[in-house]
Amino acid sequence: MATTERAIASAEAHSAHNYHPLPVVVASADGAWMTDVEGRRFLDMLAGYSALNFGHGNRRLIDAAKAQLDRVTLTSRAFHHDRFADFCTQLAELCGMEMVLPMNTGAEAVETAVKTARKWGYRRKGVPDGAARIIVAADNFHGRTTTIISFSTDEEARADYGPYTPGFDIVPYGDLAALEAAMTDNTVAVLLEPIQGEAGVLVPPPGYLSGVRELTRDRNVLFIADEIQSGLGRTGKTFASEHEGVVPDMYVLGKALGGGVVPVSAVVSSAEILGVFRPGEHGSTFGGNPLACAVGLEVVAMLRTGEYQQRAAELGDHLHHELGLMTTGGAVEAVRGRGLWAGVDIAPSYGTGREISEKLMGRGVLVKDTHGSTIRIAPPLVISKEDLDWGLEQLGAVLTR
Template sequence: MSTTESAIASAEAHSAHNYHPLPIVVASADGAWMTDVEGRRYLDMLAGYSALNFGHANRRLIDAAKAQLERVTLTSRAFHHDRFADFCTRLAELCGMEMVLPMNTGAEAVETAVKTARKWGYQVKGVPDGMAKIIVAANNFHGRTTTIVSFSTDAEARADFGPYTPGFEIVPFGDLTAMEAAMTENTVAVLLEPIQGEAGVLMPPAGYLAGVRELTRQRNVLFIADEIQSGLGRTGKTFACEHEGVVPDMYVLGKALGGGVVPVSAVVSSARILGVYRPGEHGSTFGGNPLACAVALEVIAMLRTGEFQQRATELGDHLHHELGVLAGGGAVETVRGRGLWAGLDIV
């Protein structure tokens, strides 16, 4: 039995079968390339579902992590630590916001956004207790917790995990009329991916995000942009919302914020929204830890130069041009996406 076969057999025997990986056992990686245990090299076209926007083993991020590992990696949030204030300040500036609530995974950040919107709805908007509604789009993917799968339309992700959490209205992605019809006085937020990633890199109709922004502003409803996959340079802008000149009330960030080194996520918003929290009402043991903050600070510094956004634009133009050639030749039926994010329908 080869090294690859042995590793796969062991994984199959001792790990839950919630994934069905390709028969590749990665041993090392650098940039866009991975090397398996047999020495074969592969071009990584998944990039850790966008967690690796800066490539594998990016030197700046590895050096930042190593330096922090020698100092302190975790403190309780009962204390301050010397990387936390800088992280919150720099991330808020990058987003054009005021406050940051750090967590670890993307799903945690989405849960935090849901809790925040509900709390804001009750305390600020005046929605009756227990009546808050959040509008989401069909074919969404926001994570895999029991609350999040409650508003999924993917049967595979949702089946057998009930009873489901109430309080969500599902409307078709890209349909402003349906969204407006779903809004009531108890609607506290609209939660959307600016580009639907897991659904197949589905692009919104032109003007849709701007329409959502205007509608939510008129109805005193929060616009929450889940930029966990679409954000932080992947589409050629820092945030995918920027392609329509839209600034939401709240960004939900993750994946690339940790540079593929450590899990880092965050909800970023204004003081009037995140200011609803008081000590003890929400938290995380590892959220905002020194190691995570050190790596994320380097990610933010890299994004502030605009270099990576520009490179994603230039290489993305080339990518989509060449994919268009394939589409013209009949090998590919449809090409979608922005920057270095692309979805294909293959004939």
């Protein structure tokens, strides 16, 4: 049995089948390229769902992690450590906020945002105890914890996990009138992805995010922007919310914040909002650990230059222009997205998203499907124009009859 087949068979036998990976076994990676156990090279056009915005094995991030590994990796929050204050200060400054609550995974950060909004609602807004409600959008993806899937509309993610957590109102994404109609005196927050990633890279209609910002401000409701996938350079700006000039009350960050090296997430907000927490009311043993802070500090320093945002904007324009040309041939029905991020709807007669992904894998390109015939394209921001063009050529070849 070949090395790849043996590794896949072993994984199938000994790991839960909660994922359906493409049949490739990666052994090493550098920049925008990955190499499998057979020595075959693949262009990574997914970037770990944006966790690898700065590419595989980014030297600055690896060096920062190695230097910290020799010093201290974990203290727990029972003690201070010498990277924590700098990380919180510099991340808050990058976001134009005042305070940071570090966690590990994106789902933990979303859970933290939910808890923060509820506590703020009871302590600051005066909502009756137990009555707080949070408005979310249909087709959202914010993680997979029990509370988060309770407000999911994806039955695959939600089925068989009840009873579900109450307190959420679901409205259509992009529908400002529906959101306004759902608001009550007990609404404490609106939680949205500025661009819905898992749903197929859905960009809201112009004016939607600014309208949400105006409504929430007028009604004393928190606007929480889940920028776990869309933030930190992916769309050509530090945050996708910036495309409409919007600053939310709270950012939820993850994925690229850890540079693909370690899991790092955070809730970033004002002192008035995050100040609702007192010692013992929320925490995480690993949240804000020295290794995470060392890597996160380097990520913030890299974003502060603006070069990655500019690269995503310029290459993103090229990406969307080239994908737009593919819509004239009948194989591509629609293209959505911003920056180096695109959802591509393939005509069903050409195959499912999974089938197209497998064909691309056969030509040395790795993407991931979602929702039937949609594929997502999100290469590392360090990808060269030549490599990006080569990857798009392979997509064109797959879609040529």
